[in-house]
Amino acid sequence: MARKPLDRANPSRRSVLLGAVAATGALARPVLAQTATLQVVTSFPEELTTRYEQEFEKTHAGAHVQFVWKQSRDALEQLSRADQGGADVYWAASLGNFPILRDRGALRALEVDRAVLPGKLGAQQLSDPSGFFEAYDIAGYGVAINPALLAQRGLKAPRAWRDLAAPGYAGQIVMPLAGKVGFSPALYDIILQSEGWEEGWALLSEIGGGSELLAQGGGPVGAVKEGQAPLGLTIDFLALQARANGLPIDFVYPERTAFLPGHVAITATTRQFELAKTFVDFALSRAGQRLMMETDSSRHPARPDAYEGKPAANVDPFALPPSASFAYDTEVGRRRPGLVVALFEVMLNERPAKIAVLWRAIHTAEAKKPLGGEALTTLKEARRLVGLVPVSARDASDPTFLERFAKRDAIDPGLIQRWRAEIDAAQTQAQDLLARVGTAP
């Protein structure tokens, strides 16, 4: 049903000044306008995109930027079509999509000035080495903190990912659910790459045993800023936006975290290459990069000179010591989200109470001093079993294996069931071991 009725149609593209303002003395002088519309497919929030729209259109008369908002799978579907849905630019934080689109011939090569856009952060590659997509921003991962609540509970801020597993933090942490919160597969994969595959999953299990898993609502940052928990695992800009808005929240980058890039690229089928290039150049210019540092975005530019004159509280990732982060392997990382989500579901989300009890029992046993050699060996084995991941490190880096998890709704349920059984058996065995050291849950 059409809500708008028709009296007539008479296509034209001239402009007119309306009677609405005639009452305030307006002139009715038709103005010709020829506006070129640039379609930008993006998943960035409107607080950010609107600023680019405003500033770009202000300085580029006759250009109009239209944003088509799509997240990962939808954007990949549109941009893989022959006509790419009319898109001119793809601008998003999607580690996975850009290389796929490059390999499908869906992007055009860009020219950038490496003197100002290094395309790297330390040893970590940020931009496409073959030049088809360029880093736009970099987002760090870490821990949002409610300083007052933390102090009230007699706790100090963690400095490393491993600190979060300390018994003192049990019940004080909120974590995002990997399958529900967009940034969380990358967050968890940073911990896995930083700590090692098996050790990383054991650590996630141990942290998860003392945490609340959050899906919706305000997410971890919402819980921290509203005082529901003193610590929350998150992507940095959500916490930094809150801090910049005056909320009582801080953010810690644990040692060996990583900063992951968002990218910008021009589509292969654009019919407005010059305008698309102008927009990309603007987004990567010093002025364009500084827009993302405004209060309601609080993101990190991929261009080092954009940090000049930044507020002291803001971190410049390019100026951090090398130990602050490691070279995250994006070639592995971009293929892993499906596997990380599936494992997180089985290892943490399906059994929060069970792993909480098991890790508490281990911590209780470990607190008994002195521990004999046999007890130490037993507890070490119990730890291994409780944090056991049913996928090898080799498989977790194998593109063929990872491809099996690329479509989340097409994962083999039999495989998941086998993981579940393996974890159940290991945790039952761990329970028996803990009984031997007198802390059976």
Next chain:
Amino acid sequence: MKRAVALVSLLVLTAAAPFENAKLDGEAFSRPMPGLDAARSKSFYAGSGLFRQAWMIGPSRDHPDVVGLGPLYNRLSCVACHVKNGRGAAPGDEGGVARAMVLRLSKPGADVHGGPLPHPVYGAQLNPEGVPGVPGEGRAVVRYEFFESKLADGTAVAMRRPRITLEDLAYGPLEPTTPSSPRNAPPAFGLGLLEAVPESQILALAAKNGGRANYVFDIESGAIKLGRFGLKANQPSLKQQIANAFAEDIGISSSLFPGENCTPAEVACLEAAKGAPRAELTEAQLAEVLDYIRVLAPPARREKGYARVKQGEALFEAIGCAACHRETLTLGAFFPLPALGGTPIHPYTDLLLHDMGKGLADGRMDFLAGPRDWRTPPLWGLGLAGKFGDAANFLHDGRARDVSEAILWHGGEAQAAAEAFHALGAANREALLAFLNSL
């Protein structure tokens, strides 16, 4: 950085009323009223997510629940115009495209319910954007004329008068005489409380101050009812106000506004709309957004006890502002938080229409609201406008860049109050502004 400094100076907890948000930070307009139970809290956050959501062109594998954008629309989300739940930004002094402002369109006459007749080609509202393949209708570009208003003591107040040009009209010319009305996005907080003010109370005020009620069509009941939402009080309920904004601004249909927003002249729009569900916003989603808006708390007042603020408050009463900007209304039943029933609230509005003079006239009828009529806007939160990332643009089209400029545009029934402001000496004027800044 300037904003960060300003924030620090505002981070003062004040004694708040039970319906107010006492935390005056960057989320001053985004918190629920205290005391929600778990179910209402959950619904609040779900509604908050939908209010912030950028709506998508369907189909979607990632978010099949938030598709249906357009085919014609203004912006992708509610929050794009209601910035941080505060006011939308009008174009700056250099002029530019109206982004947080909609332009209502009609043709002379009234529909069977007494409401405005949509323009036959462009519909009820200019939609500048179209999904790919559907030309946007055109863009409203605002330019300003600047002048000064000299106060009695010689102080000059900078004023600007907007002129709106329509550019890139894609579906044919619009006659310069087309009735139209620019409407800048107003704040979204406190609306649930205004909904809970008994109708009898509003009508009693009309008998006292000359204000007039707008009576408008209520789609759900099929009856004519008191209008209280929208800049011309042209919506009878919060639910209809929200559903109408989804339909007109984002192109999202619902049970109250089924179908797509295409006129028969907009062939590509009709084509793109084929197969779309009658209601893209589900009843559950509409209920969540409604739950969210209903309990968005107005911010607490500051500096209430300061002598200068008290002096300003007395002047506000004395020069006649308070006749329409009524300080106190009393809630009837307020079902999200029943304990608030019967509580006095302080929105500084009477929810009635008043003739605001030629200078603010839009020349367009909207049910009983005449071309010079506007509903008295609530003033709660006024002093925080522009402090947290929303805009400090006042009046229906955002032309006023500060409160003095806004007051000086008052005409018609408010002419005497504006003239009294004009005549105030500097000290009294500063006191009045200090009071308004405390709201």
